[in-house]
Each structure stands twice: as C-alpha cells, then as structure tokens.
Amino acid sequence: MTDESDTCAVAHGERAAPGTDRALVAVFASPVARYLLRYARDVGFRVALLEPDAERARETDGAAPPVTSTASGLDENTDVVVTDHHRGELGTVLRDVLAQPVRWVGVLGNPRHEGPHVAALRELDVPQAEIDRVHRPIGLNIGSRTPPEIAVATIAGLLADRNGTDAGFLGRREAHA
Template sequence: MTYVPDPACEVAHGDVRPESGTRTLVAVFASPVAGFLLSFGAELGFRTLLLEPDPARAPAGALTSAGPELDDTADVVVTDHHRGEVGPVLRDILARPVRWVGIMGNPRHEGPHVKALTELGVPPEKIAQVHRPVGLNIGSRTPAEIALATLAGLLADRNGRPGGFHF
C-alpha cells in the first residue's frame, strides 16, 4: 500500500505555511489589542504594520501617518475609538485605496468616529465603509480574544468563507 499525503493532514502537522504577501494587516494605535493583532497576524501570513500617529507613543518602525503602505492589500483595524485623533486618522485612511477598514466598539450605539468624520466633512458613503464591530461574535473580552475574533473574520474573508461554523 502506497502512502498518499492528505492535504488536510499536512496542514494539521504544520507542513503547509499560511498564505503570505497578499494581505497587509494594519493595526492603528499602539494598544494591547494591536500587539496581539500584529503578533497573531504575522503567524497567519499577513504582512503587519502598526500606525501610531503620536510620535511619543510610536515604537520603532511604526508608521506615523497613512502613506503608500496603505494600499489595496491593507486590512486596517482601529484598536481604540476613544483616542482624540481617531477622526483625522480615519479620514486619512479612507482617502487611501485600502481593502477593508474596521474600528473596535460596541455595536449597540453609534461610534464616536461617525461624529468625528462628519465634522471633518467626510461624506456619509465613506463613513459607511468603516466596519463596526470587527471580528466574529465569540464573546471576546480580553485583548487576545478581540484580536483572535478580528483575525478570524479577516482570515475567513481572505479564504472566501463566511466565518462562523458554516462549512
């Protein structure tokens, strides 16, 4: 009997590397969630970037503005909706050709980004491009869980799947 490799087994045994180079994950604002997003995202084959507009908070290598790195491969996750610069940062991100933009927050009430973007003159159709909430509904409470749920949603999208438990 000849052994025929099973692709599913190769994945389970770590013999298949994740897709790489086709998606960029951009975490906005240095935060615990951003740290987990970037760490887990790199393991999942995303090119990872941190955008931190405050130079005093920006670690080495972080972007401080939305530049050419935010192209049509970029999935952007804003990790803090309480930061005062959320409006200008999102306005600048929405002006780039990014693939997807999401902001963390409770879906039961309007996010502060809506008012901030409206006051900056961003058209309603651009504001509507900002996804909220982000990630799969798994009851996330910790930064690691939030990052996991967010990346699960982005991974499902990258793989052309709806997410959840529909196979």
C-alpha cells in the same frame, strides 16, 4: 483552490502554507494592537502599526512591527483595524486611511452605540459613502472581553474573509441590520 490533501499537508507541516499578499495595519498602540499584530503575523499577514503620537510609538519598545505615523502608502491588499476609538486623532487618521485604496477598514467598539468615528468623520466633511466603508462591529462574535480575546476574534474574522467564508464575521455590512 486547494484540495483536502494540500490542506492536510500544510496542517501537518509537510508543505508550506500558500503565501498571501494581505497586510494588516493596526491603528493606535494599544494592548489589543499588540496581540492583533502578533497573531496576524503568525497567520501570514504583513503587519504594521500606525501610531501618529511619537511618544506612544516609542512606548512599544520594539515589540511592535514597523511603526508609521501616517496612512500613506496603504494599498488594496491592506486591512486596517482601529484599536482605540477614544483617541482624539480618530477622525483625522480614519479620514487619511479612507483616502487610500485600502481593502477593508474596521473600528473596535460596542455595537450597541454609534461609533465615535461617525461624528468625527462628519465633522471633517467626509462623505457618507466613505464613512459607510468603516465596519463596526468587527470580528467573530465569541463574547470577547480581554485584549487577547478581542484580537483572536478580529483575526478569525479576517481569516474567514481571506479564506472566502463569512463564518459569522461581524464586519460585513449586512451584520448591521
């Protein structure tokens, strides 16, 4: 636990921020993913893009961090954010992510409608307990509309969680009540 003087010293650049072993994997190349990965790196996450479509991965022009085409190798320190719920590969990618020991999985989307990931996972016979691991909505409720705003809200929620406070984080199970 850090005390107030440690926090102040870090904020003033007098001391390095403590390291973190957390990773963030954004699924699918998208405008939100681009901002999400940039901001996550800035706040100390190890970052990667999971993009199964080689053509879309090439379109990132190196702006993305390391790109992977599969969910293999994700661990208990990995948070996964699906940034496009309209992709045909949604179910298979999420099924593969859920087969890994990831810490947290979330899907962007309108909370007023059931996410398309639910039907996609059911079609693949993914058990309900695994489907329930997927959080939606995610991030802080700040009225985000643009890709950078959505990324800020998502990163803020992940930071609040990493720092041990819920701060209105929408990705918690009880927020779905």
